Amino acid sequence: MQPRDVARVRLDNALALFEEFVRATVKHPDAATLRGLERRFAERLQIHPSYWSQIKSRSRQIGERLARQFEQLSHKPNGWMDVPHGASGAAVPAPSAPSLAPAADDPALPRNDDERFIVGLVLTYFRRHPERARTRLLELLGEVLVPPPAAEPPAPGAKPPTPAGKDDGLSLWKQSQAGIAPLKRKR
Template identity: 70%
Template sequence: MPTAPRDVAQIRLDNALRLFDEFVAATLKHPDAAALRGLERRFAERLQIQPSYWSQIKSRSRQIGERLARQFEQLCHKPPFWMDQDHGPAGTPAPAPAPSAVDLSPSTPQDDDERFIVGLVLTYYRRHPQRARGRLLDLLGEVLTPSNTPAAPTPPRATAPAPSPAQESSAWQQVAMGIAPLKGKKR
C-alpha cells in the first residue's frame, strides 16, 4: 500500500532541521568554546529571523510559509524550491553541494565570518542608509586608496594573492565612478 504524500509544511520543517544540522556540522569542523555556544542563535541570525521565531518553527507552533522558505533557500545557498522537496529525514546526511558559479563569485560571502560582516553592514545600511553610505564609502576609500605612508602589513589570504596598490586604487576608482552622489537633506 503506497504511503500518503507528506504535506509541504512537514517537508519544509524537515528541510529546515536539515539546514540546521548542516550548519552545526560546518560550525563544529573548527570547534572552540565560542563556536559551541549559541548555535541556534547564530543559525537564526544566518536565516535573518529572530531566535524565538526559529524556536517556534522547531516546536511546530509556527509553519514555514512560501516567503520564508525562499528566504531560507537563498541564505543557505540552496536551489529554488529546495525547501519544498523531500530530501529524507533531517538526521540523514545531505550530499555535498556541487560548487556553482554563484559560490565562486568574489562578492559572495564564503564563510560564516564573512556572512556575519555582510549582515552587519546590511543591518546598519537598512537602519541609517544615508549615514551608512557616507561612512562606508569613506572607510573603503581609506582602505582602498593607496597612501604615501606605508600601512601596517596584513597577512595575505590563503586563497588569493594580495593585489598591488595600483590594482586596489584602480578597483576603488571603478567602484566610486558607479556610485551616485548623495542627495542633500530636504529642509
C-alpha cells in the first residue's frame, strides 16, 4: 500500500470513528451540537480540537503513533486505522494492482513518519506556491544537486593536498568555511 493510500485510509477511518461517536452521543445532531461534539471527540482522542480540525481539512496527516492512539482510545484492534472499512465497520479488501504498486523497499519513498512529514510539508508548499517553491528549493538543495567543480591542477610551488583522513587543522578549517556565507552585521 502506498503512503498516500495509508494517509487516505487513516483519514477515512478517523472520520468513521467521529461518525460512530456522533451516533452514540446524539440522536439528531445540528451544526452547533456537532461543533461541541468535535471538541469532545478530540478530547476523547487526547488531541487538541484544532489538531482534529487540521486532520479533517487534510492539512495534517495521521501518523503511525497517532493512528495507534486513536485505535487504543476508541477500543479498536491494533492496525484497524490502516485497513479500509465499509459502512458496517468490517474490513474491505483494498483493490490490488501489483504491477502499479511500488516496491516496499523503494529508496525514493518515505520510510517513517518524519520523512512523510517532510515530504508532505514540501508538497504542500509546492502546491500552494509552485514557482516560489521551485526556486527556493533549488537554492536550498543546490549544493546537493549540483556536482562540485572539478579540481584544478595545483600551482607550481603549492603545497600538495593532504591524503584523505589526514587533514591538518588549517585545511579542515578552510574546507568548512568554503560553503558558509558571512553573517550580516547588526544595524
